[in-house]
C-alpha cells in the first residue's frame with residue numbers, strides 16, 4: 093500500500109531523468125536583482141523580467157503544465173508535474189512569477205472554460221508571458237467571499253461589469269484576472285458567476301489598477317476598479333449562477349487539495365534574500381549578545397527556538413507522511429493543515445527573531461547595522477500576509493474542524 | 504545515510520498495525536478498561552495492578568513481545584517504525600500491560616551486543632521485563648542510579664520502575680568499581696522487594712525496588728553507552744503510545760462535541776471549542792510525523808536518532824498535556840467525573856508526559872545537539 097504509493101511509473105522515471113539533466117544544463121545563474129521573498133512581492137520590471145524568462149524556459153522544456161492536455165499547451169503526461177516540482181526544488185531554481193495563474197487560474201480554466209478559451213489562454217499562462225491575478229476579495233467580502241457585489245449585466249452577447257476588488261496581488265502586472273462576481277442579487281450563492289477578464293489591455297477602458305501599500309512599505313497588491321468593462325460571453329466560465337462551484341475549484345487548488353498539481357519551483361536565493369527558518373534564527377542568536385553572553389546560550393531562548401525547530405520539522409515530516417497511506421487517518425487531514433502551519437510557523441519564527449535581536453530588532457532595511465539587513469522585521473510583518481491571505485488562519489481552522497473532524501458548521 | 508521516503512513503514516508494518524488495531528477494538532473496549540482499573544476511586548488507594556493476563560498471553564503468542572528482539576536472539580528483528588505502529592495502537596487502547604517496559608529492556612539489551620543475548624533469549628521465550636535505572640530524584644540521565652553492585656550483589660533502591668508488578672525480570676543499572684554496569688535479575692529473587700507507588704495513572708503500575716544484596720546476572724559493563732544508544736527508541740515508542748492515546752482523546756471529544764447541544768447548537772459549532780480541537784489534531788499529527796521520522800532514523804540513520812527522538816518526545820509531551828486538558832474541558836461537568844472515561848486517558852497521558860523526560864528536558868538536549876552545549 094504505502095510502497096506502491098511511491099513506486100514510480102516508467103514515464104515518471106524517464107521524465108525525472110530528463111528533468112534532472114535539463115536542469116543541470118539550464119538552471120539560470122545568479123539573479124542580477126534582489127529577489128523578493130515570494131512572487132507576491134514582485135515590485136520591479138527587472139525582477140519580473142528575470143523571473144518570466146525563467147518560467148518560459150521551464151515551460152518550453154516541458155517542466156510546466158506537464159499533466160495538462162497537449163491541445164491546451166500542456167505536455168499530456170500522467171502525474172508528472174510532481175516529478176518536475178521535486179526536481180526543480182532540488183535544483184534550487186528561482187520561483188515562478190505567475191503563481192496565481194499556475195496555481196489557481198489554470199485548473200479553473202481547464203475544468204470550466206470553453207475549449208477555444210483554454211486554447212487561447214493557457215499556453216501564455218504556462219509560459220508566464222501572461223501574468224494572472226485573482227479578483228475575489230472586495231471591501232465588503234473577505235472571509236465571507238460569497239457576499240461579493242461586483243456585478244455583471246447582460247448586454248447582447250456581452251457583459252458589462254462594474255465593481256471594486258481589493259488586495260488583488262500582481263494586478264499591476266496582470267494581463268488576465270479570474271473574477272468572481274454577481275449576476276443576480278436575489279440569491280447569495282446561486283447569484284454568483286465566474287469570468288476571466290482582461291486587465292492590462294483594458295486599462296483606461298473600464299479597468300483601473302491602483303497599488304496598495306503593504307504594512308512592510310512594499311507594494312504587490314492593488315485595488316481594481318471596474319467601470320462598464322465590456323466582456324464577451326465566451327469568457328464566462330461554466331453556467332450562469334455556478335460561480336460559487338467554479339470558485340471552489342480555484343480554492344481547492346489554492347489550498348493544494350485539488351486534482352492538478354501546481355507547478356512549483358524555488359530555493360534559489362539572491363544575496364539579499366533571507367529565509368525565515370530556524371537555522372537562520374539560530375545564527376542570529378549566536379551573533380546577538382544578551383547580558384554579556386551570546387543569546388544562543390540563554391536557556392529560555394534556546395527552549396523557544398527548539399519549540400520552533402520541532403514545529404518546523406513536524407511540518408516537513410507531515411508532508412512526507414502525507415504520501416504514506418498506511419499512516420494516514422483521513423485523506424485531506426495533513427494537506428489541509430499545510431498552509432495554516434507554514435504561515436504560523438513563519439510568523440512565530442519571525443516574531444522570536446525580532447525579540448532575540450533585542451534592541452537591534454528595531455532596525456529596518458535602511459539601517460546598515462540591522463541584523464540580516466533588516467529582513468527579520470520585514471519577514472515578521474510579511475507573515476501576516478500569509479496568515480490572512482488565501483483563507484485566514486481562523487477560516488482554515490473552521491475548514492479543518494468541519495471537513496476533517498466533522499464538527500458542526502460555524503457561521 | 505538517507506532515510507527511505509515511506510519511513511521504512513512497509514507492508515509488514517502496515518499489517519501489524521492493522522491487526523493490532525483490530526485486536527484491541529475487538530477485545531478491549533474502553534468500558535472494559537474502566538471496569539478493570541477504576542474500581543477504587545479513593546484518592547488514598549494504593550496503585551492497582553489490575554490487568555488482563557489472558558489477553559496479554561494472546562499478545563505474547565502473537566509474537567508482539569519478541570518483535571524488537573534481534574534475529575540473533577531468535578526474535579523478529581522488526582524495525583522501530585513497525586514497532587511504533589503497534590505501540591500507537593496500544594496507546595489508543597490504553598491497554599495495561601508490560602509491552603512498553605519489555606520493549607525498553609529489549610532495546611537496551613540489544614545495545615549490549617552479544618552480552619545481551621541470553622537475556623534477550625528469555626524475552627523471546629515470553630518473559631517480560633522492565634528497566635530499573637532511575638534514581639530517587641527521577642533523573643532521566645542515563646548515568647544516574649542509586650544502586651550499587653559489589654561482588655555480583657545489588658544494593659540500593661531503583662525508583663520509578665514501570666510495570667514492576669507485571670514483569671518477570673528487571674534490567675538494573677548499578678554503579679561498580681568499573682563504572683556503570685547492567686544486571687539482569689528476576690523480580691522474585693531473594694532480597695528484592697517491590698514497593699508499589701501510589702500513582703495517579705490507573706493504566707500502569709509503578710514501584711520502587713529495594714535491593715538488599717541481591718544476586719544478579721551481569722550483562723554489560725558498558726552501561727552508559729548501551730543506555731544512551733537505546734534511549735532514542737525508548738523515547739520514540741513512548742511518543743507513539745502518546746499519539747495513539749491522543750487520537751482517542753481527540754475522536755472521543757469530537758464525538759461529544761457533535762452530540763451534546765447547548766444554545767440550540769452542537770458544541771462543535773462554537774469556535775471556542777472547534778478551533779482548539781483543531782489545534783489538538785495539529786499537535787497529534789505533528790507528533791505522529793515526528794515519531795515515524797525518529798523511528799526511521801533509529802532504523803536507518805542512527806547518527807540523527809537522538810536528535811529526531813528528542814523532537815518526537817518533546818512534541819509528544821506537549822501533545823499529551825494539551826489533548827488531555829481539552830478532552831476534560833470540553834466534556835464539561837461530566838468530564839470532571841470518575842464515571843466518564845476521559846480521565847483514564849488524561850491520567851495515562853500525564854504520566855507519559857513526564858516519563859523519560861518532559862518537553863523542556865528534551866528541548867534542552869536538542870538544543871545541545873543543534874546549538875552546541877553551553878559551557
Ligand SMILES: Cc1cc2nc3c(=O)[nH]c(=O)nc-3n(C[C@H](O)[C@H](O)[C@H](O)COP(=O)(O)OP(=O)(O)OC[C@H]3O[C@@H](n4cnc5c(N)ncnc54)[C@H](O)[C@@H]3O)c2cc1C
Pocket residue numbers: 132225226227228229233234235236258259260261262313476477478480481482483484485486487490502503774
Ligand atoms: C498579502 C495578501 C494578498 C492577497 N491577495 C489577494 C488576491 O490576489 N486576490 C484576492 O481576491 N484577495 C487577496 N487577498 C485578500 C484575502 O483573501 C482576504 O484578506 C482574506 O480572505 C480575509 O478577508 P478580509 O481581509 O476581508 O478580512 P475579514 O474577513 O474581515 O476578517 C477579519 C478578521 O476576522 C476573522 N474572521 C472573519 N470571519 C470569521 C469567521 N467566520 N470565524 C472566525 N473568524 C473570522 C478573520 O480571520 C480575520 O482575523 C490578499 C490578502 C493579503 C493579506
